[in-house]
Amino acid sequence: MRVLLISTAHPLDENPLPPLSLAYLAGALERDGFEVQILDFLVMRYRPEKVRQKLEEYSPQLVGVTCVTMNYPLATEMLKVCKEVDPDVVTVIGGPHVSFALEDTLLKSPWIDAVVIGEGDQTVVELARAVAGGGSIAGVAGIAFAEDGVVVRTESRPLIQDIDGLALPSRHLIPSVRYHALGTPCTVITSRWCPYGCLFCSASRMFGRKVRYRTPGLVVDEIEGIQRDFSFRELNIVDDTFTVNHDHVREICEEILRRNLDIIWTVYARVDNMTEELVALMKRAGCRMMLFGIESADEGILKTIGKGLTPDGMRRGVKIATDAGLEVFSSFIIGLPGENADTILKSRSFAAEINETYGVQYGYHMLSPLPGTDLYEKADDYGLRILTTDWAQFDANHPIVETADMSPQMAIEAMAFYEEVIEKAWYEVKRRAEAGDERFSARLEGKESREFIWSLIQGDGIENLGAAKAVTDADAAEGELVHRITQALGQSADIVRRQVRNLVEKEFLRLYREGDGYCWRWSEGSGVG
DSSP, rough: EEEEEEOOSSSSSSSOOOOOOHHHHHHHHHHHHEEEEEEGGGGSOOHHHHHHHHHHHHHEEEEEEEGGGGGGHHHHHHHHHEEEHHHTSEEESSSHHHHHTHHHHHHHHHHHHHEEEEEEEEHHHHHHHHHHHTTTTGGGGTEEEETTTEEEEEOOOOOOOGGGOOOOOOGGGSHHHHHHHHHHOOOEEEOOOOSOOOOOOHHHHOOOOEEEEOOHHHHHHHHHHHHHHHHHOEEEOSSHHHHSSSHHHHHHHHHHHHHTTOOEEEEEEEESSSOOOHHHHHTTTTTTEEEEEEEOOOHHHHHTTTTOOOOOHHHHHHHHHTTTTTTTEEEESSSSSTTTTTHHHHHHHHHHHHHHHHHHHHEEEEEEOOOOOOHEEEEGTTTTTOOOGGGOOOOSOOOOBTTTEEEHHHHHHHHHHHHHHHHHHHHHHHHHHHHHHHHHHHHHHHHHHHHHHHHHHHHHHHHHOOTTTTSHHHHHHHHHHHHHHHHHOOOOHHHHHHHHHHHHHTTTTEEEEEEEEEEEEEEOOSSSO
16 A cells, blocks of 8 residues: 655745654554655645645555644645545644644544544554555544544554664655755654653643653664765754753763764753763764753743743853853744743843853744643633734744733844844854855855755756756756756856756756756755765
8 A cells, every 4th residue: 555645844944854753654654564655845845736746646545744833734735635636545644733733623624534643653554554454544543533523532542662663764765865955964863752841842742751762772773874875974863852861862972982973963952951071972972063942031931931941050051062062052932921021131132142152053933832832722821812823823933922011013023133133143254254264154155055955946946947958968958957047046157056066066966868858857866976
């Protein structure tokens, strides 16, 4: 039986990460003998006709989509397209949003046959077995479906305790070359879920607060396989909080060092559980950056949201990390309970302080209370007024809430200030690059490359402009491609020529003979070169 898994595009102009959750589901299905393909709209422009074409060519019996709140509208639209092409195909959706919005999902989108609730590795395999056998899905634990206008929820499925037993992600189904071209790291997990209970996060309700760990040796086996088979040298360890268990971290780092792996990696960490010894070991093992969720510099807000942090503790944590030579990125949220003009200024001042003192990079996001979180379900109790349920607006860039002392306009102005900070920072990078600083020149070149490739991907540039029927040799074909992209994107011919040459040299783009001409395509290989 054939299964199609679809990753839903994010409505943001930022580099995506390879869809690890779908790769895990695909791995589970392939291990059970099912044929699987992944249609990855994270690195290709979404168009309904692409879904139609895939359905017509592949003829899957089961289609699964995963999403978060902000791309839920697009996910449900894609499943509607699937049903229009083949009314008999079984359509399934999963992810944190739909797990906590069963009625909104199933009753408003009758073309969705089932919601996978929570962890889907075992559930999707049992669903596929039921569909393959022609039986009812009603006996599959861990799902919900609509019947006669009523949502039916099946028996709850316990969490997978032995995550060492999971099938490895089927990364060969993901168009890795496009991620390589963007300079995006590969994704890997060493544990599942988070012991903390922040009010704006649904992870603890969805997966419990007991962290389940993978055996460190198996994690490093996977990292070696990623390097060998997919040519990634950079990784993003996407554990909710990598540094919860210091012994676990040490064992992974020591195993990386024992095998002498040349790998660069980043992690999500807690700013208050750093030690000099641990961070130094992580640095030696290849860790380059830590990402801290600071959220606010106001102690009252931090206490309300259950973050368990203080400004002094944050200062200690970022100092430990930066003293060890790590880069640090800290995120702040605008609009948390108790937010007002003074608390916004506190966070702004604190962000500037740690940037100037420790070189910490930082970013702002607007609060988007998501289904399944306390801040969504008990908004009134926390003094929040949710302004819309247009899920596409829940992208952390739109004012979704207001508090008694913070209007949407105040949130917009706070974000505008941050955009000015970014603009000034890039101006300084450009100034130093022009003064001959090679580090800043490299940063500018990386930015130029990412923006060019992202615009190429989002505009279907290679698919639409890659044909070169009128030329008879490879050099002329490359020149024709540069000319077409220059005209289509309105960019400098020098930039386009340089970027296209780079893509060709690295074999991210390859030239194929077609009839009496040539055609450029993204490389079909999983690795590089």
